[in-house]
Amino acid sequence: MxxxxxxxxxxxxxxxxxxxxxxxxxxxxxxxxxxxxxxxxxxxxxxxxxxxxxxxxxxxxxxxxxxxxxxxxxxxxxxxxxxxxxxxxxxxxxxxxxxxxxELLGRPVHAHRLPIPSAHRVFQLPPPLAAAAYARLSPPQATEFLPADMPALLAHKLTLGTFVAVESGPPEPDQSAPPSFAVLSVWDSTRSMRLRVRGARALLRASLAALRALDRGAPWMRVPSVPDIFRPFGAYLLYGLRMSGPAGPALLRSLCHHAHNVARNNPACAVVAADVAPDDPAAAAVPRWRRFSCDxxxxxxxxxxxxxxxxxxxxxxxxxxxxxxxxxxxx
CATH class of the missing domain: 3.40.630.30 (Gcn5-related N-acetyltransferase (GNAT))
Known part of the structure; x- marks a missing residue:
């Protein structure tokens, strides 16, 4: 070949x-x-x-x-x-x-959980409800590249879930929907794609290995050690990012933190990333590390x-x- x-x-x-x-x-x-x-x-x-x-x-x-x-x-x-x-x-x-x-916005998966404010409530939607929510939020008349098999995508075994974040507290009597919310879905690409960083200097490799060792020996210090990205690793990809309301950006950040915390349970996942348009308001709300992002x-x-x-x-x-x-x- x-x-x-x-x-x-x-x-x-x-x-x-x-x-x-x-x-x-x-x-x-x-x-x-x-x-x-x-x-x-x-x-x-x-x-x-x-x-x-x-x-x-x-x-x-x-x-x-x-x-x-x-x-x-x-x-x-x-x-x-x-x-x-x-x-x-x-x-x-x-x-x-x-x-x-x-833009591909990525960040490494750390050994420590990322905080989610107590004022934010995160819950998972079942696939049929998630499909209905996306159909309302993203009608085909106004959305490019919306797959016709969106319900099947959301129910696929590699979609780990569709998550919604809202502010805690009872809704106002005259409100049919929360004033602010955020939603995203998580795709597990660790079973279909492997990445690897090549060409790093020996000093950088040794420094990152030392940080991992320090984090394992003294986890109470909460050192933000980076996984071993010099060996093949996988990623979780975030798609369907949507937010609305004045608290939308903060809620979307909480969802990204939640996705990171979910990724901690998979040893094969070293990065959580999302593809967004540069002018998409969600781009400013997605946490990223410059070294793990690409424009x-x-x-x-x-x-x-x-x-x-x-x-x-x-x-x-x-x-x-x-x-x-x-x-x-x-x-």
């Missing part, structure tokens, strides 16, 4: 249906919510000894053909700004267009049909996009 690429096709919303063309007797009105089949290409690899032989081009061409055969109207791929070869291949040779720049991701999209896309999709970035089916969750 000298080359590899992976592909899958999903049905997702596109943030609204096609609009009817106005006539002399009718006004332009939006049609019912439109779902579209979107392919995701990922994991393109070519052996170093067989590069510059057209293998990558042949793999992408065959993957796109496979996706077209299964009805995909668009294809997406994800890479990083530093991967010039990948960007040149997809945007130059194959005509993909950059359309999203999500180099680039998502590109291509219309696989020969006809022009009358809707003009890809559209400008939409804030109300809480369920981003990134390659990290698609695999």
């Amino acid at each position: 000298v080359g590899l690429i992976k592909a899958c096709v999903r049905v997702v919303s596109r943030g609204g249906g096609k609009k009817q063309k106005p006539s002399s007797s009718t006004k332009e009105e939006p049609s019912p919510p439109a779902y579209v089949k979107v392919a995701c290409l990922l994991g393109l690899r070519v052996s170093p000894s067989h590069r510059r032989l057209g293998i990558a081009t042949a793999l992408v061409e065959r993957a796109e053909e496979w996706c077209r055969e299964r009805g995909a109207a668009h294809a997406t791929m994800a890479t990083t700004t530093s991967n010039a070869a990948s960007l040149a291949l997809f945007t130059g040779r194959f005509g993909y267009t950059p359309f999203r720049r999500p 180099e991701d680039v998502w590109c999209i291509k219309n696989l049909n020969n006809a022009d896309d009358e809707d003009g999709w890809p559209a400008p970035a939409v804030r109300n996009c809480p369920v981003r089916r990134s390659p990290r969750v698609l695999t």
Whole structure:
């Protein structure tokens, strides 16, 4: 084997249906919510000894053909700004267009529990109720890349749960919903993806190992030791992040702390991370460590049909996009 690429096709919303063309007797009105089949290409690899032989081009061409055969109207791929070869291949040779720049916000999992204010109450929603909540919070008319199989995703064995945080105390008599809330779901990628940090200096490795030893010997000091990230480790991915109300950011931080505390029970999990849009208000509320975060991701999209896309999709970035089916969750 000298080359590899992976592909899958999903049905997702596109943030609204096609609009009817106005006539002399009718006004332009939006049609019912439109779902579209979107392919995701990922994991393109070519052996170093067989590069510059057209293998990558042949793999992408065959993957796109496979996706077209299964009805995909668009294809997406994800890479990083530093991967010039990948960007040149997809945007130059194959005509993909950059359309999203999500940020991966991560933090390590410590041995100690993170605090959750006593004024915040966290509880878990069963999958059917979680699906109903997301359907109300993120209607397909206003949400891009909302998977049509969202209920199945929330009930999947790798979704560890959907959690809601609200402020403690009785609700006001005239309130049908809390004035502030936050919600997110946790995906366990430790069984499908392994990461590893390479190239660290020996002094850094030794320093982090010493902190772990100190933390084990004197846990009362609550040293924020970092797990051994120089060996293969897994991560928990947060998706469906939503918040509302004046206390929403604080409640979302409490949910992130809760997800961290859940991750402590899994020795294979060393990082908790979330993909968010840079202009998403939730981005400011998600705890992160700079060394465990990345703002180099680039998502590109291509219309696989020969006809022009009358809707003009890809559209400008939409804030109300809480369920981003990134390659990290698609695999």
